[in-house]
Amino acid sequence: MKKDDLVKMRQDHVPKGVSQALPAMIAEAKGAMVRDVEGKEFIDFSGGIGVLNVGHCPDEVVKAIRDQAGKYLHTCFMVQMYEPYIALAKEMNELVSRKTPMKTMFANSGAEAVENAVKIAKYYTKKPGILCFENAFHGRTAMTMSLTSKVKNYKFGYWPFMPEVYRVPYAYCYRCSYGLKYPSCDLYCADSSTSMPRRNPSGRSSWSRCRGKGASSSLPKNTWESCRRSARTTGSCSSSMKSRPGLPGRGRCSPMSIPSMNRTS
Ligand SMILES: Cc1ncc(COP(=O)(O)O)c(C=O)c1O
Numbered sequence: 001m002k003k004d005d006l007v008k009m010r011q012d013h014v015p016k017g018v019s020q021a022l023p024a025m026i027a028e029a030k031g032a033m034v035r036d037v038e039g040k041e042f043i044d045f046s047g048g049i050g051v052l053n054v055g056h057c058p059d060e061v062v063k064a065i066r067d068q069a070g071k072y073l074h075t076c077f078m079v080q081m082y083e084p085y086i087a088l089a090k091e092m093n094e095l096v097s098r099k100t101p102m103k104t105m106f107a108n109s110g111a112e113a114v115e116n117a118v119k120i121a122k123y124y125t126k127k128p129g130i131l132c133f134e135n136a137f138h139g140r141t142a143m144t145m146s147l148t149s150k151v152k153n154y155k156f157g158y159w160p161f162m163p164e165v166y167r168v169p170y171a172y173c174y175r176c177s178y179g180l181k182y183p184s185c186d187l188y189c190a191d192s193s194t195s196m197p198r199r200n201p202s203g204r205s206s207w208s209r210c211r212g213k214g215a216s217s218s219l220p221k222n223t224w225e226s227c228r229r230s231a232r233t234t235g236s237c238s239s240s241m242k243s244r245p246g247l248p249g250r251g252r253c254s255p256m257s258i259p260s261m262n263r264t265s
Pocket of ligand 1: 140
């Protein structure tokens with residue numbers, strides 16, 4: 001089908017709320033290249049917004065998907081278990097874990113992962129407050145939208161939001177919210193958040209760490225340790241999230257592979 005016909009069909013059948021970054025209509029892709037329905041080739045700098053660690057359609061991944069699709073498609077792990085789920089969880093745990101045993105569950109999306117982290121933190125701490133970072137993006141569902149900072153694109157018109165959400169500045173040294181310089185600041189931003197639970201009656205239950213849509217700006221050294229320490233002193237839970245493992249970032253699989261960031265405390 002021609003591109004113009006497809007665009008027309010898209011307008012007729014897909015709501016415009018699902019916005020597009022590019023007017024391209026992709027037909028196939030391999031590695032870092034995509035080809036549109038008119039045969040034009042592009043270098044793909046987006047990689048599905050940074051989630052295609054392995055590029056498009058590597059042969060062994062395609063084969064594994066084909067093999068699996070021939071066996072069974074869906075059972076719901078909570079109804080009938082299957083080996084690949086467990087094997088992948090084991091592999092993830094070994095990838096990020098150092099000394100402490102870890103467990104992994106899988107969710108359908110980033111928003112569902114964040115929702116689950118908040119639920120786990122609330123259930124565990126019995127505290128309703130959530131502490132998150134200014135300017136962070138957490139998702140588009142009702143609860144994650146409450147945590148997300150950017151109003152114009154994501155929140156406008158959807159009030160009211162979840163209560164007990166508190167924001168603290170992120171440790172962003174390039175434009176420090178406190179006008180300080182690292183390392184002479186002594187991580188003031190991380191320490192200042194310790195007083196936040198005292199300032200609100202419910203106490204916080206969870207740290208949620210992520211920065212911006214790309215989640216790609218790194219924390220200065222020892223910041224996360226400091227956050228975790230402050231979480232511990234207030235009986236809180238800390239959780240961190242990286243949703244763009246396919247972006248070059250720090251040249252590692254994800255910040256979860258950095259020992260100091262890899263678990264709740
Ligand atoms: C940092 C961060 N948190 C949460 C999400 C939500 O993920 P999803 O769009 O898969 O629900 C995203 C992705 O857009 C993200 O970048």
